[in-house]
Amino acid sequence: MVLPFDILEYHHRLKQTKERMADKGIEVLLITDPANMNYLSGYDAWSFYVHQMLVIIIDEPQPLWIGRYQDANGARATTWIYDENVIAYPDYFVHSDTYHPMDFIGEILTQIGQGNRSVGVEMDHYYFTGMALERLKKGLPNATFKDATLLVNYVRIVKSDQEIEYMRRAAQIADLAMTKGVESIYPGVRECDTAAEIYYHMVKGTPDYGGEYPAIVPLLPTGDHTSIPHLTWTDRPFVEGNAVIIELAGCYKRYHVPLARTVSIGPANDKLKQVAPVVLEGIQNVLDTAKPGVTCGELEEVWRKSILKHGYEKEARLGYSVGLNYPPDWGEHTASIRKGDRTVLEPNMTFHLIPALWFDTDGIEISETFRVTDTGSERFTTYPQELIVRDHMDLSGQIS
């Protein structure tokens, strides 16, 4: 087995997690977020559709993995956890109206003497359901429950050099997928045809590094859907005169580098020509400002003033911390680049800056994923930072 990180890096992550547990008075941390399970143990499998958990006990050196019987081999294959710390529940606990995996887990925790301790749970994380909470509380009547939402995520916010290296590889894949996706766009080509091109290159990756599934599917709203950011592709053909917003991510070892561009099919309309320079100037101003010591809120202010100069305002946040993740989101849910966010930038924090402007019937998105360096910031991808115009020179009659 080859882990994606040195064992010392996992130990360091675990140590930082335990320090935060101690700060919050948590003795036993029940981690159900797949990204946090991966971050601390290496565990990587599409098994988060059943209940599973990594248990961190503050005075034990090793985590416990508890999951479904048929996934235990996966825990042995992908983690640094000793085999005896991999605990499996039988298959009759899966999607049953009688048995619940959290009953099993409560019993295990009681058996190993953790039933009367202070227990942290990831209250607002995906895959930790209301039922999971209630069954755990019932199974551990002598435990004190504490909210550990984002506890591990805040450890993840500053990346190691190895994590940055994986994001660089993800960035190469993002550049490749964007290049191929944009090249596939002609009037008459269907949205699904372009989505297929993007997926092909995202997954195949480069000759050196294979790609992985991103935590969000590629989004490519077109026409009046460009004002609706989260609709997925259809099988309608692209229409000359419309725009397409492509948002995708390269993914390597579960690390994401997202990238968004707006593409005009045929010559750009006046609206796009007018707003694109405003967005590009705003992005440049934010990237020029980002450096250690500056807050996320200050970055938002720079953007707000930059676009207000041209008469524009934006309601949604501009960006968020990004890196390791699983569906349904590549964001880390910690720092947001928005008004009032007091997160202070540190070297090796990584953000997806996506200052979209949406109007009633259309919109524009141009994004960059960047790293905070010792003295400023640097982009991960190299794809041209501009409004992409697929003008008549490109329309070689390649209609599907």
Next chain:
Amino acid sequence: MVLPFDILEYHHRLKQTKERMADKGIEVLLITDPANMNYLSGYDAWSFYVHQMLVIIIDEPQPLWIGRYQDANGARATTWIYDENVIAYPDYFVHSDTYHPMDFIGEILTQIGQGNRSVGVEMDHYYFTGMALERLKKGLPNATFKDATLLVNYVRIVKSDQEIEYMRRAAQIADLAMTKGVESIYPGVRECDTAAEIYYHMVKGTPDYGGEYPAIVPLLPTGDHTSIPHLTWTDRPFVEGNAVIIELAGCYKRYHVPLARTVSIGPANDKLKQVAPVVLEGIQNVLDTAKPGVTCGELEEVWRKSILKHGYEKEARLGYSVGLNYPPDWGEHTASIRKGDRTVLEPNMTFHLIPALWFDTDGIEISETFRVTDTGSERFTTYPQELIVRDHMDLSGQIS
């Protein structure tokens, strides 16, 4: 806007849901499962990474959609809900440590006079977190909470003819993706190269029907990973003499038809040659038995006896109800083909029958998705039901 189903079909689904609500004494049903939101309203967007909800009030004709501001256009674009029933929360509720969308939702429900009623929540569904439950309870102190887990899923278990038609289209895509995926496998080709081929065709679909993202990524464990069903692909090359298990699904209008096959890279080893006929015979016996009036548990018994004759036993369930879904699972979590499941088969129930056999270091999976007909069962896909052998005739030196 073109909805995937006739408005009368949505009305019928809503009526059946309200009947179940009445049976359980639920007056207000809060639906957070993306598949159930889609089933009742048409809503289809990759927005389930933030809290959102469809509210069914037993004495109101229209559901309410409540979600993020930037997704409200999507609700207007993809549902049959009147615009005034689309309610949006501001962006500062997103991934905030101060504001929670369920506070907003509790307030809305109180304002419209639903705060003191019997409220059903999908306690054990993805995306309904422990925190969501607690904040809702706090926001609706005069409501009585009831568990509505799987309430809508049990409405979904019998498909309409239009749903079956969409599954037939998904099946064509599954056949295509399997064909192209298998054809891409040679020694030296990387797992990610084959995953890319599969994704390309799954998403592109046929000339008539574009494909969509499946709720589970294609899985293709190879070598010693064939005993570990939920690991995803890597960038390691395939090795002659190993097997690959491909599990994928075609997806159309969010309806899935999964399909699994085992592929031998080079001549099949003795183990595979020995177990493949056992699995195929078992599948045939199950399909021959499936018809209205038979229970899921009886299907399991047929399989168990069929393989026991050859000296094999299997721990995990054999299959499950399948259809409409979103990540992370295409299963519907209602009926399982396993020991003791008393679900009685009805026409237009649809199942993924995947009687995998896993051993210590390898395994075999051959699956079929089938529909219960008036008198028996029928497969959705046409891909040859056999152990696939990529023998030397195929190894044309096409090494990546």
